[in-house]
Amino acid sequence: xxxxxxxxxxxxxxxxxxxxxxxxxxxxxxxxxxxxxxxxxxxxxxxxxxxxxxxxxxxxxxxxxxxxxxxxxxxxxxxxxxxxxxxxxxxxxxxxxxxxxxxxxxxxxxxxxxxxxxxxxxxxxxxxxxxxxxxxxxxxxxxxxxxxxxxxxxxxxxxxxxxxxxxxxxxxxxxxxxxxxxxxxxxxxxxxxxxxxxxxxxxxxxxxxxxxxxx
Numbered sequence: 001x002x003x004x005x006x007x008x009x010x011x012x013x014x015x016x017x018x019x020x021x022x023x024x025x026x027x028x029x030x031x032x033x034x035x036x037x038x039x040x041x042x043x044x045x046x047x048x049x050x051x052x053x054x055x056x057x058x059x060x061x062x063x064x065x066x067x068x069x070x071x072x073x074x075x076x077x078x079x080x081x082x083x084x085x086x087x088x089x090x091x092x093x094x095x096x097x098x099x100x101x102x103x104x105x106x107x108x109x110x111x112x113x114x115x116x117x118x119x120x121x122x123x124x125x126x127x128x129x130x131x132x133x134x135x136x137x138x139x140x141x142x143x144x145x146x147x148x149x150x151x152x153x154x155x156x157x158x159x160x161x162x163x164x165x166x167x168x169x170x171x172x173x174x175x176x177x178x179x180x181x182x183x184x185x186x187x188x189x190x191x192x193x194x195x196x197x198x199x200x201x202x203x204x205x206x207x208x209x210x211x212x213x214x215x
Contacts, residue, residue: 001149001204006166009148009202013178016198020177022128024048029104029129030096031055033111034064034089036121042079050076061102064093088116106130120156127173135163135172140183147187149204 023044026032031051038047054075058064064072072086079085092114096102104125105111111122123136135141137156145151145159150166153159167175183189186197194206 005202006150009150009199010167010171010175010178012199012202013182014171014174017178017181020174020181022124022177025051026129027055028059029106029125030061031059032129033092033104033114033117033121033125036124037089037092037116038076038079038085040085040121041081046078050079061093061096061104064089065097067093085116091115092117104129106132108132108134119160123160123176127176131173133169133172135160135167135176137163138180139189140187141176141179143189144179144183144187147192147203147205148199 022032024032024035024039025048026035035047035051038050058067067090069086069090072089073082076082076085095114096104106126106129108119108122108126111117111125112119117125120136120138123134126132127134127136137145137160141163142153142156142159145163146153151159151162153162163175164172182199186193192205194200194203194209197203197206200206
């Protein structure tokens with residue numbers, strides 16, 4: 001796919017999802033960090049249900065550093081992988097208290113040193129909580145950007161690097177949300193809604209499958 005077509009796809013995504021924003025609810029960088037850790041293999045809707053209650057009582061690193069692990073496991077049980085997530089949240093909170101004065105670091109590199117924080121989570125927090133230009137590649141971003149033909153990434157990191165090279169830096173964070181919204185509304189995992197897609201005539205995935213249907 002040539003550069004002009006890729007730029008056209010990005011322009012159309014921006015026009016369609018110009019108001020896209022994070023769906024996780026949070027009021028501080030720390031709340032976003034906890035919510036993003038919880039969101040692994042879990043929907044944002046479910047995480048919001050859990051954190052709406054949890055953050056009313058516990059919402060600082062100091063709170064979670066001293067929380068009873070069994071109690072936290074019970075509160076986040078419906079998010080899945082609750083034992084590992086509770087362990088990581090507590091350990092991360094203790095590090096934030098001991099090393100960072102109870103503050104969440106804004107650096108992507110520093111964030112990735114925290115338990116339970118991979119590159120995707122670090123990019124989400126840095127981008128949305130601190131306004132740092134970043135592209136977080138979750139399952140939606142990986143699927144949509146590769147299906148459209150914007151990139152040909154073998155994994156999340158490769159996809160991130162290719163998107164960073166393609167998209168102007170000032171749009172990295174917003175483009176992340178465009179791709180997520182398209183993945184949730186149209187380009188869903190199992191059966192993408194190609195017949196409803198405003199990008200169908202430009203999409204590599206749709207063109208390939210159309211040719212296969214004609215054979």
